[in-house]
Amino acid sequence: MHPLLSMLARHGYALTFLLLLAESIGFPFPAAIALVACGAGVASHTLSGPGVLLTAVVGLILGDIIQFWLGRYAGWALLGFLCRLSLNPETCILRSAESFYKRGKVTLIVAKFIPGVNTMAAPLAGSMKMRFAQFLRLDVAGASLYCTTYLTVGYLSRDFLAATLDSMHAASRVMESIITVALLIYAIYRLAQFLKYRRYNIVPRVQVQQLAARLASNDAASVQIVDVRSHGYYDVGAERIKGSIRIEPNNLEEEIKNLPKDKDIYLYCT
Amino acid sequence: MAHLLREKGFKAFVIVGGLTAWRKAGEPLESVPKNDLVKLPTFS
Numbered sequence: 149m150h151p152l153l154s155m156l157a158r159h160g161y162a163l164t165f166l167l168l169l170a171e172s173i174g175f176p177f178p179a180a181i182a183l184v185a186c187g188a189g190v191a192s193h194t195l196s197g198p199g200v201l202l203t204a205v206v207g208l209i210l211g212d213i214i215q216f217w218l219g220r221y222a223g224w225a226l227l228g229f230l231c232r233l234s235l236n237p238e239t240c241i242l243r244s245a246e247s248f249y250k251r252g253k254v255t256l257i258v259a260k261f262i263p264g265v266n267t268m269a270a271p272l273a274g275s276m277k278m279r280f281a282q283f284l285r286l287d288v289a290g291a292s293l294y295c296t297t298y299l300t301v302g303y304l305s306r307d308f309l310a311a312t313l314d315s316m317h318a319a320s321r322v323m324e325s326i327i328t329v330a331l332l333i334y335a336i337y338r339l340a341q342f343l344k345y346r347r348y349n350i351v352p353r354v355q356v357q358q359l360a361a362r363l364a365s366n367d368a369a370s371v372q373i374v375d376v377r378s379h380g381y382y383d384v385g386a387e388r389i390k391g392s393i394r395i396e397p398n399n400l401e402e403e404i405k406n407l408p409k410d411k412d413i414y415l416y417c418t
Numbered sequence: 419m420a421h422l423l424r425e426k427g428f429k430a431f432v433i434v435g436g437l438t439a440w441r442k443a444g445e446p447l448e449s450v451p452k453n454d455l456v457k458l459p460t461f462s
Contacts, residue, residue, distance in 0.1 A: 353434045375437075409428060
């Protein structure tokens with residue numbers, strides 16, 4: 149038996165549950181790939197189709213329920229944190245919110261297919277006060293669709309997957325070289341990004357104590373503190389630095405028309 | 419954002435540590451005025 153299928157036969161249900169739960173909580177694990185592998189396992193009779201489907205759906209729903217209630221009570225603080233865990237932290241919260249605003253509740257059914265949105269959908273639903281029963285119905289539908297789709301892909305492409313895995317095993321040295329080159333290219337890319345954006349480090353930074361001292365002096369009138377948080381203004385009870393104003397970071401061209409050019413602008417976020 | 423503002427002629431600076439550092443230093447805060455709150459749409 150192929151080593152992967154052997155592993156699936158021994159630990160498939162537990163692995164599936166844990167991977168799907170981890171993905172729904174927000175970890176960037178390739179749950180779809182795991183489902184495809186499980187589908188191949190079902191085709192090889194090493195796993196039970198209904199069993200692995202049920203395990204996968206339960207794992208997804210459990211994670212989504214946790215996220216829903218955390219979103220209900222932790223609000224945008226949680227959403228901002230989740231974005232740090234996703235593979236695309238800079239776009240996930242904006243894309244998820246946009247998707248929800250435009251398409252509404254039906255987003256939950258297809259959210260799991262959309263990278264970025266999949267992690268944010270459940271806590272967004274909680275933050276936006278969706279009724280839990282309604283959320284659960286839509287989430288079960290979405291989780292079932294997601295798991296069924298990828299299990300089916302794995303089931304139908306079992307022979308192709310087995311051939312691919314055998315080829316990869318046979319070409320292991322070539323694969324090691326390819327992976328090494330890929331990692332090297334990625335490292336060079338990251339270095340190039342670092343050098344490109346290093347210029348942003350020339351923006352002067354001030355310590356809290358320096359600014360506080362300036363505010364306490366006669367020079368306070370020439371200071372304007374600006375809040376540039378994208379989400380800090382959604383929670384009742386939110387706080388900001390006393391005397392600061394907010395500008396919408398996604399609408400900078402319009403917002404800067406209201407900023408004083410004769411004052412020093414001090415920016416802050418969370 | 420500070421870099422963009424400087425490119426547009428503003429004298430922009432960044433507060434190290436942001437709101438967290440300000441709060442930790444015990445400097446004055448205020449509640450966001452109700453008029454400034456951005457409310458999420460709700461499914462009700």
